[in-house]
Structures are given as C-alpha cells and as structure tokens.
Amino acid sequence: MSAPSTWTPLHAKVHQTLRSRQLLPRQRRLLIAVSGGQDSLCLAKLLLDLQPKWNWQVAIAHCDHRWRADSEANAAHVQQLAQSWQVEFYQRTATQALPSEAAARAWRYQALTEIAQAHAYQCLVTGHTASDRAETLLYNLMRGSGADGLQALTWQRALSPEIMLVRPLLNLTRPETAQFCQVFNLPVWEDSTNQDLKYARNRIRQELLPYLQQHFNPQVEKALAQATELLQADVEYLEQAAIVLRQQAQHPSQRGLNRLVLGSAPLALQRRVVRQFLQAALTKALNFEQIEKVTNLITAPNRSQTDPFPGGAIAVVEGEWIWLKQL
Numbered sequence: 001m002s003a004p005s006t007w008t009p010l011h012a013k014v015h016q017t018l019r020s021r022q023l024l025p026r027q028r029r030l031l032i033a034v035s036g037g038q039d040s041l042c043l044a045k046l047l048l049d050l051q052p053k054w055n056w057q058v059a060i061a062h063c064d065h066r067w068r069a070d071s072e073a074n075a076a077h078v079q080q081l082a083q084s085w086q087v088e089f090y091q092r093t094a095t096q097a098l099p100s101e102a103a104a105r106a107w108r109y110q111a112l113t114e115i116a117q118a119h120a121y122q123c124l125v126t127g128h129t130a131s132d133r134a135e136t137l138l139y140n141l142m143r144g145s146g147a148d149g150l151q152a153l154t155w156q157r158a159l160s161p162e163i164m165l166v167r168p169l170l171n172l173t174r175p176e177t178a179q180f181c182q183v184f185n186l187p188v189w190e191d192s193t194n195q196d197l198k199y200a201r202n203r204i205r206q207e208l209l210p211y212l213q214q215h216f217n218p219q220v221e222k223a224l225a226q227a228t229e230l231l232q233a234d235v236e237y238l239e240q241a242a243i244v245l246r247q248q249a250q251h252p253s254q255r256g257l258n259r260l261v262l263g264s265a266p267l268a269l270q271r272r273v274v275r276q277f278l279q280a281a282l283t284k285a286l287n288f289e290q291i292e293k294v295t296n297l298i299t300a301p302n303r304s305q306t307d308p309f310p311g312g313a314i315a316v317v318e319g320e321w322i323w324l325k326q327l
C-alpha cells in the first residue's frame with residue numbers, strides 16, 4: 001500500500017494507544033473519514049503506515065457539504081491523494097442545502113455510515129484530537145451540560161450493530177498533527193470557514209483557548225482533555241449502576257417507576273434512571289427541566305403530576321408508583 005516511511009514517535013504513540021485500548025483490531029476493514037484538513041491527513045498517513053502491522057483493509061471517504069466555493073476542489077484534492085496512496089476512495093455530495101453546522105454534521109455521519117454499511121467496513125475512523133476534546137468540553141460546559149454532555153468525543157461508540165466509530169487521535173494535540181503533516185509534507189487543505197469567528201467553535205479555538213493558555217495554564221488543552229477522560233469513566237460507571245437500579249424500579253409494563261425503590265438511591269442515580277425510563281418510553285431526548293420534574297415526583301404527594309411531555313404523555317404519582325399516562 002503506502003511506501004515504507006520513517007517511524008516517528010507519533011507512530012509509536014498511536015500504535016501503543018491502538019494496542020492498549022484495542023480500538024482497531026487486526027484485519028478489520030477501516031473507512032477513514034478524511035476532510036483534507038491536518039488532523040484527518042495525519043490520521044490517514046498514520047493508519048496507512050501502521051497497516052502492515054495490523055493487516056487492516058483501509059479506504060478513504062470524503063463528504064462534500066457544498067458549503068464553500070472551494071468544496072468541489074477540496075473533494076478532488078482528497079480523491080487525488082487517495083489515488084496517490086492507492087487506496088479505495090468513496091465520496092458523497094450533499095444534494096440539498098445544509099442550514100447549520102449541526103445539520104452538516106448529521107448528514108455527514110449518515111453518509112459515512114451508509115458507505116461503511118454498503119461496503120462492509122466495520123470501523124469508521126475520524127481524526128478528532130485532544131484539541132477537539134478540549135473545545136467540545138468548553139462548549140458543552142457553557143451550555144450547562146451534565147457529565148454526559150461533558151464526556152462527549154469518546155474513543156469509540158457504536159454507529160450501528162455492525163459499525164464502530166473510532167477516534168484514535170484523542171491523545172494528540174493539534175500542534176502535533178500540524179508538525180506531523182509538515183514533516184511528511186502532507187498537502188493540507190486549509191478550510192476557510194475555520195477562520196470564521198461567527199462560529200462559536202472557532203471563537204473557542206482562536207480566542208478562548210489561547211487566552212486560557214496564556215493566562216492560566218500553558219497545557220490547558222491537555223488538562224481539559226484529561227478532565228474529559230476522567231468524566232468518561234465516571235459516566236460509564238453511573239450509567240451501568242442506573243441500568244441495574246432501573247431494572248429493580250421499573251414496572252413490567254415499562255410505564256411505571258417504583259418510588260420506594262428509587263427513594264433511597266442517590267440523586268445522581270435517580271436522575272439517570274428517570275432519564276433512561278423516559279427516553280425508552282417516549283423515544284425522545286428530554287431536557288433537564290423535564291427530567292427534573294419527574295425526579296421530583298419521587299418524593300411528591302400522592303396525585304402530583306407533571307405538565308404534558310411532547311406527544312401528550314404526563315407522569316402521575318399513584319401511591320408508590322410514578323406512572324406515565326397518555327392524556
């Protein structure tokens with residue numbers, strides 16, 4: 001596949017991470033999501049260089065959101081690079097306007113998952129770094145997320161029963177990927193929207209983080225990425241404990257929660273059980289206030305109830321039970 005190249009400390013670091021976290025097992029079919037930016041080029045080069053050690057089958061996918069005037073040229077650039085590496089290349093182009101960053105992201109993950117499904121790739125691999133983690137943590141903190149929102153950007157998560165999303169570069173910083181690209185002379189495509197300060201993420205990257213670095217902690221990105229790592233382990237543990245408690249508290253009809261069982265549990269678990277219960281029953285993500293109203297019913301007087309949720313159900317106290325009822 002790729003020409004043998006120098007083995008750098010970054011190769012060793014990623015190889016070690018893959019081993020210790022068992023992120024990309026041997027012989028898997030990997031679909032690498034490449035935007036053309038420094039992080040995903042660094043990722044693609046590293047995985048191609050490590051490929052002989054792991055016997056993966058590797059391909060590259062690019063999504064053209066058609067957001068920027070140069071997006072077609074960007075896609076062609078990535079295609080050419082894939083060709084020069086002699087790697088299978090897939091591309092999707094948006095057919096309708098994507099009105100926001102969130103819409104673009106949702107479309108991109110959908111498109112990448114479809115490619116992976118159609119061609120039996122077991123792992124979709126992205127170039128998210130510790131710097132992305134630090135930015136996401138700050139962004140979510142300012143929106144009032146709980147631990148679950150703060151632990152965003154996990155090393156891996158299932159996109160479907162057959163496909164894992166894997167992020168092997170979460171312990172590299174953006175300066176490290178930039179340097180790597182420079183050393184190997186990788187043709188990075190500069191995304192002009194990265195400079196646009198109307199996007200909150202760019203302001204965090206270009207204004208907030210440099211400020212924190214200068215005035216508080218030169219290693220602030222690493223520190224924030226580490227905080228994410230700690231939160232992730234806590235969230236995993238709490239979610240597991242909540243699943244066990246929910247099994248004890250939930251009525252077999254799945255429409256009721258037992259207040260006596262929940263009453264003696266810590267608030268952190270009560271909230272999680274209520275959220276899991278509501279999400280399963282209403283199949284909608286609910287906001288903090290809605291979850292809080294049901295959690296308060298654990299100790300509320302008999303006959304207390306909530307306002308209707310989207311879809312028209314309410315939660316009502318009847319003796320030792322909280323019931324979800326359709327109005």
Ligand SMILES: Nc1ncnc2c1ncn2[C@@H]1O[C@H](COP(=O)(O)OP(=O)(O)OP(=O)(O)O)[C@@H](O)[C@H]1O
Pocket residue numbers: 032033034035039040061062063064065105108125126127128132
């Ligand atoms: N147009 C694209 N085509 C293919 N892959 C992409 C594209 N844009 C981003 N990616 C993948 O996603 C990774 C993260 O990119 P970026 O930080 O720009 O996206 P984001 O919108 O912040 O994503 P997320 O919500 O997943 O954090 C890249 O390293 C790359 O692997």
